[in-house]
Amino acid sequence: DTEVTQTPKHLVMGMTNKKSLKCEQHMGHRAMYWYKQKAKKPPELMFVYSYEKLSINESVPSRFSPECPNSSLLNLHLHALQPEDSALYLCASSQDSRRQETQYFGPGTRLLVL
Amino acid sequence: AQSVTQLGSHVSVSEGALVLLRCNYSSSVPPYLFWYVQYPNQGLQLLLKYTSAATLVKGINGFEAEFKKSETSFHLTKPSAHMSDAAEYFCAVSEGGYNKLIFGAGTRLAVHP
Numbered sequence: 001d002t003e004v005t006q007t008p009k010h011l012v013m014g015m016t017n018k019k020s021l022k023c024e025q026h027m028g029h030r031a032m033y034w035y036k037q038k039a040k041k042p043p044e045l046m047f048v049y050s051y052e053k054l055s056i057n058e059s060v061p062s063r064f065s066p067e068c069p070n071s072s073l074l075n076l077h078l079h080a081l082q083p084e085d086s087a088l089y090l091c092a093s094s095q096d097s098r099r100q101e102t103q104y105f106g107p108g109t110r111l112l113v114l
Numbered sequence: 115a116q117s118v119t120q121l122g123s124h125v126s127v128s129e130g131a132l133v134l135l136r137c138n139y140s141s142s143v144p145p146y147l148f149w150y151v152q153y154p155n156q157g158l159q160l161l162l163k164y165t166s167a168a169t170l171v172k173g174i175n176g177f178e179a180e181f182k183k184s185e186t187s188f189h190l191t192k193p194s195a196h197m198s199d200a201a202e203y204f205c206a207v208s209e210g211g212y213n214k215l216i217f218g219a220g221t222r223l224a225v226h227p
Contacts, residue, residue: 004157006157031212031213033213040220041219041220042204042217042218042219042220043158043204043215043217044217045214045215048212048213048214050212055212056210056212056214090157090158092158094213097211097212097213098213099146099208099209099210099211099213100146100163100165100208101213102148102160102163103160103213103215104160105150105157105158105159106157107156107157108156108157110155
């Protein structure tokens with residue numbers, strides 16, 4: 001089973017709302033990732049967690065707050081977002097964070113900020 | 115820093131024709147290269163990857179890619195296109211100590227009858 005699940009599939013929020021995106025994998029992977037993908041663009045890395053520790057933050061604004069409660073779960077907490085944050089948010093996981101490891105992607109959460 | 119260039123943002127082929135999607139990379143270390151496919155409103159699915167074991171890599175759905183160090187290329191091919199191959203294709207290189215994927219801009223493949 002190489003499935004990464006993400007909830008919700010779609011999310012509409014106002015600029016003053018607080019919401020969370022959830023990502024889950026049961027493959028025993030120890031690295032998890034958040035990517036942001038704008039329309040007609042490639043995914044861009046936001047965060048990397050390795051063994052439940054934040055390893056990379058690609059200078060993401062603090063209105064995005066990641067959390068890794070355990071090795072299977074990754075959350076992305078959203079607060080005071082801007083309309084330009086509207087995008088597809090993709091979660092991925094890999095066996096570990098070595099460069100040759102395949103990242104398995106979830107279906108994404110499509111976020112619209114009004 | 116490593117980078118990936120995909121030549122041709124749109125490629126259109128007839129059903130049954132050869133598919134060739136181009137990818138060139140720039141890397142100061144031996145690269146790890148990946149091809150992913152993204153169908154509309156979906157996440158990314160791995161087609162194949164190069165990790166230095168063999169220069170010709172076979173993937174899913176009849177796709178394959180050849181790593182050519184002298185040309186710094188990793189082009190994706192399929193002998194005979196199917197309508198179901200219509201999608202966005204991304205070439206990517208893994209960079210750094212934490213498997214950061216650097217994606218090319220993507221190539222949208224259209225297959226017409």
